Amino acid sequence: MAQNTFHVPVLADEIVAFLVRKPGIYVDGTLGGGGHSGAFLRALHQAGYIEGSLLIGIDQDDAALMQAADTLREFEPFTVLVKANFEEISSVIESVCSKRNLAPKVSGILLDLGVSSFQIDSAERGFSYLRNGPLDMRMDSTAPFSAAEIVNTSAERELATIFYRYGEEPRSRAISRAIVAYRQKHGPISDTEELAGIIRSIAYGGDNVIKTLSRVFQALRIAVNRELDVLREALCDGIESLEDHGRMAVISYHSLEDRIVKTVFADQAREDWGPKGVALREPLKRGSIKLITRKPLVASAGETASNSRARSAKLRVIEKNPAGGSSEH
Ligand SMILES: C[S@@+](CC[C@H](N)C(=O)[O-])C[C@H]1O[C@@H](n2cnc3c(N)ncnc32)[C@H](O)[C@@H]1O
Helix, strand or coil, X not given: CCCCCCCCCCCHHHXXXXXXXXXXXXXXXXXXXXXXXXXXXXXXHHCCCHHHCEEEEEECCHHHHHHHHHHCHHHHHHEEEEECCHHHHHHHHHHHHHHCCCCCCEEEEEEXXXXXXXXXXXXXXXXXXXXXXXXXXXCCCCCCCCHHHHHXXXXXXXXXXXXXXXXXXXXXXXHHHHHHHHHHHHCCCCEHHHHHHHHHHCCCCCCCHHHHXXXXXXXXXXXXXXXXXXXXXXXXXXXXXXXXXEEEEEEXXXXXXXXXXXXXXXXXXXXXXXXXXXXCCCCCECCCEEECCCCCECCCHHHHHHCHHHHHCEEEEEEECCCCCCCCC
């Protein structure tokens, strides 16, 4: 398998151990450079499961799909790579399975959220304040809105809401005011350096400018790619697509994502024990899933030392309960 310098997968051994337990259909909803998918396919091969297995890889970024096709070449007969947003996870699974006469129920799903190192490091994609490039930030380069549209056409109040809601930026109002004043004086803001310059220009002495820049760039990226909106739906649809005892693993990199994952999993795992004071032997309703990781798993010191991206990673894993059956097996 080709060496993957595109993006080093986070918590790969742990995820393989949680998800790969039998031959089946596995879905990598955030294919990236194919690092995790490669680890799944190698594990399936080593366990003698590869013949009965299929890996469906989804990404909305053409460059990622090209890289993954190269990384996974050796396992090509067992992979289907699809350009799509993972909010369409159900329809992708149904369409791939119907073409192959397979039941659309999957053994494992991975979502490794956010952007890849390759996307961040590509100046022309405009994701980073450290590299000058156009204010783009679209993971899918054919999507209608880039960061430039948001920064140059949103009203001051809308910008402040974006910075506050998606970046938890305490100075969201001051930053949006500075952007609008700059636009009025100099015209549209065209690149990442220009935007970073405006943010730096209003930093107070005590401000950690790097943190402010990270929060503002994160907020714009989330808004451009509708990252939080698509996540909730994808988690519910993904759970629906799992076979009995199938598992889903999600890695998040900031608290806004992790909060959504935690809430959706908790809601779906909740059992109904009826009114208080009534002693029941069984719940009235079982949860549709059980939590495999009660607390999120984080990377080891060894992994974070060699891969800085792993520092903020939080992994949560669930397992689908059989419909109407016991949650144990
Ligand atoms: C953190 S990287 C995944 C890296 C991958 N696990 C690997 O080992 O190479 C996230 C990838 O998911 C893609 N992505 C993020 N959100 C997506 C979405 N809603 N739909 C489809 N792809 C998405 C990004 O384009 C990026 O390539």
